[in-house]
Structures are given as C-alpha cells and as structure tokens.
Amino acid sequence: MSPKLDRIGSVHLTMRQVARATQNFSPSMKLGEGGFGTVYKAQLQDGQMVAIKRASKENFDSLRSEFRSEIELLAKIEHRNLVKLLGYVDKGNERLIITEYVPNGTLREHLDGIHGNYLDFSQRLEISIDIAHGLTYLHSYAGNARFCSAFGKCSNxxxxxxxxxxxxxxxxxxxxxxxxxxxxxxxxxxxxxxxxxxxxxxxxxxxxxxxxxxxxxx
Structure with missing residues (x-):
C-alpha cells in the first residue's frame, strides 16, 4: 500500500483496489502510452476518477532504485499546468503512479481535431506557453530539490x-x-x-x- 504523502486528499490503494478500479487494466480503460509505461483511467469506490500509470516490465529494473525518491519529489510539486500526484503503489513487481485525471482528452487528440474542433494558432500559442511554464517549473524544482539535499549536508x-x-x-x-x-x-x-x-x-x-x-x- 502506498505510504502517506504530504498532500491533502492523497489516494492510497492496494493492488486489488487498483485492479478493480481499472477493470483489471482493461484496454477499454487505457488512456495512452508513455516512456514510463501505460496510463489507465480508473474509477475509485467513492466515484473519483484518477489516472494510473503502470510501469512497463522492461522499465522495472531501472526504476527499482529511483522510484521512491522520484515519487517523494513529485509529491511536493504544485503547478496549475501539471497534474497532481495523488499516490503510488510500490509492491512486488508493480510500480504505479496515481495522478489527477484530466477528462478533456490528450493534446494530440485536440491537435488532430478528434473532438470536433481544431485549435487555432492563438490557442496553440497559449498551450505552448503553458507547457513551457510547466516544464520550467518542473526542471527548476526537481534540480533545486536534489541540489538542496548536497547543500544541506554542507551547511550542517x-x-x-x-x-x-x-x-x-x-x-x-x-x-x-x-x-x-x-x-x-x-x-x-x-x-x-x-x-x-x-x-x-x-x-x-x-x-x-x-x-x-x-x-x-x-
């Protein structure tokens, strides 16, 4: 079970609950693929919708030593252009990240007009700026968080x-x-x-x- 995170409303799930919420990782609940693995939509018992990223088996060994420290870092990140980390599962041969669920579809879907409306240039420019802000925050925070730990030892x-x-x-x-x-x-x-x-x-x-x-x- 995921340990408590310093975030109000954190989600704590067992693998049995995750399997139930994703309909046993059903293809019908699949949202997409990424470098980390597969992302699924999941509905919790209280009706809340979340996204669950499941590490692919080929990434398991490389994530073994880094997973927990990365989660602890992500738990502290707050930015309006980044989905919030709600919890995680680190048990046996499973590595799962639980985040907010964004119901409006992916950026790729909107660029391709799958939802009926194409994004005009102004909208695409605004999205580009928002992405840049999110990435800048993420890179800066992640770098500073790691840096502040080598600095803490020096000052102590x-x-x-x-x-x-x-x-x-x-x-x-x-x-x-x-x-x-x-x-x-x-x-x-x-x-x-x-x-x-x-x-x-x-x-x-x-x-x-x-x-x-x-x-x-x-």
Missing part, C-alpha cells in the same frame, strides 16, 4: 559525507569545501548568479595549486 557540517568512498586517499576538508562552494555557484538557478566558465577554470586552477601545495607540506 557534514560536507565530508559527500566524498566518494571509493577514493582511498584522505581529502583535505578545506579544499573539498572550496570545490563544493564552486559547484553551488555553478548550479545557481539564474544565469546571472552563475560564474563565467573562464572564472570557474581560474578558481579550479587555484584550488589545484593549493592542493598540490598542501601535499608538499605534508
């Missing part, structure tokens, strides 16, 4: 926990923190706050010289 005095354990040599903490601070600058959300690559190269050269100097002093 745990920077050395980030050193690759496969390196058998002792790494000087001051030198390593300089490397981290430079990486934080390079990962700044806005371009204006990121240093030019020439400056990055100069700082790395200075860090290297300091590292070599410390080696000679030992």
């Amino acid at each position: 005095g745990e920077a050395m926990d980030l050193v690759d354990p496969q390196m058998r040599e002792d790494v000087d903490e001051k030198i390593f923190k300089k490397m981290l601070n430079l990486s934080f600058q390079c990962a700044a959300p806005t371009r204006a706050d990121r240093p030019e690559m020439q400056a990055v190269g100069e700082q790395l050269w200075a860090i290297r010289m300091k590292y070599l100097q410390l080696g000679r002093e030992e």
